[in-house]
Amino acid sequence: MANKNVSHVIFDMDGLLLDTERLYTEAIQNVCDPFNKKYTWELKQKVMGKKESESVKIIIEELNLPIPDKQFLEEVHQQYNILFPAVELLPGADKLVRHLHKHNIPIAVVTGSDTASFELKSQNHKAFFSLFHHLVLTGDDPEVRHGKPAPDPYLIGARRFDDGVEPSKVLVFEDAVNGVESAHAAGMQCIWVPHREHDRAILEGKTELILNSLVEFKPEEFGLPAFES
Numbered sequence: 001m002a003n004k005n006v007s008h009v010i011f012d013m014d015g016l017l018l019d020t021e022r023l024y025t026e027a028i029q030n031v032c033d034p035f036n037k038k039y040t041w042e043l044k045q046k047v048m049g050k051k052e053s054e055s056v057k058i059i060i061e062e063l064n065l066p067i068p069d070k071q072f073l074e075e076v077h078q079q080y081n082i083l084f085p086a087v088e089l090l091p092g093a094d095k096l097v098r099h100l101h102k103h104n105i106p107i108a109v110v111t112g113s114d115t116a117s118f119e120l121k122s123q124n125h126k127a128f129f130s131l132f133h134h135l136v137l138t139g140d141d142p143e144v145r146h147g148k149p150a151p152d153p154y155l156i157g158a159r160r161f162d163d164g165v166e167p168s169k170v171l172v173f174e175d176a177v178n179g180v181e182s183a184h185a186a187g188m189q190c191i192w193v194p195h196r197e198h199d200r201a202i203l204e205g206k207t208e209l210i211l212n213s214l215v216e217f218k219p220e221e222f223g224l225p226a227f228e229s
């Protein structure tokens with residue numbers, strides 16, 4: 001796929017900027033343990049990036065858990081309260097975001113997370129998140145009716161830039177297949193930064209670029225200012 005120059009960049013959050021995916025796995029597995037159920041990678045892949053309300057239904061149904069959504073949510077949130085505040089940024093995230101901000105490239109975050117969960121994850125990264133023009137918290141944003149993989153979150157994210165940029169001028173960074181599909185459905189270019197467990201063949205040749213980490217990104221390949229060193 002040929003890369004086209006972009007003017008705006010939108011970042012996914014969980015598993016892309018923040019090292020939260022292993023915490024989600026730990027929290028959800030802890031809730032599944034009393035029922036002797038395994039939160040597998042296959043199941044995790046299906047829900048990564050989705051709104052919490054949608055992903056919880058899928059997890060309960062696929063694992064046949066004998067508890068209602070509300071109880072699952074209460075238990076998993078108790079885990080999040082403990083685990084999320086200590087989350088770290090992923091390698092390359094801080095350098096790239098600061099670089100784009102310094103060069104006045106409009107940047108935003110579009111996540112499946114909701115506000116309460118965002119507050120927990122971002123409490124030790126306030127300065128970092130203040131660099132973004134805006135955040136779309138899909139989980140409870142009233143304008144976002146359908147979460148990823150629907151195009152709505154990214155389309156709304158692009159519309160909220162002051163200049164209402166064309167989707168083709170937006171570059172998205174995603175770690176989840178649902179997120180890459182959402183960005184492509186919105187007409188944007190998307191760089192996939194998969195996790196070690198991901199089978200790269202799923203999106204090989206179907207997305208603009210696949211990187212092992214944000215550290216490998218060369219902004220000039222998409223018409224953005226190159227790193228100075």
Ligand SMILES: O=c1[nH]cc([C@@H]2O[C@H](COP(=O)(O)O)[C@@H](O)[C@H]2O)c(=O)[nH]1
Pocket residue numbers: 012013014015021024025028044047048049050051052053055056110111112113114117148176179
């Ligand atoms: O193991 C999981 N990871 C991630 C999610 C969902 O994916 C969202 C992360 O979205 P994003 O990567 O778009 O920030 C979370 O808020 C959560 O709703 C989940 O259910 N289970």
Ligand SMILES: [Mg+2]
Pocket residue numbers: 012013014015016048049174175176179
């Ligand atoms: Mg993600």
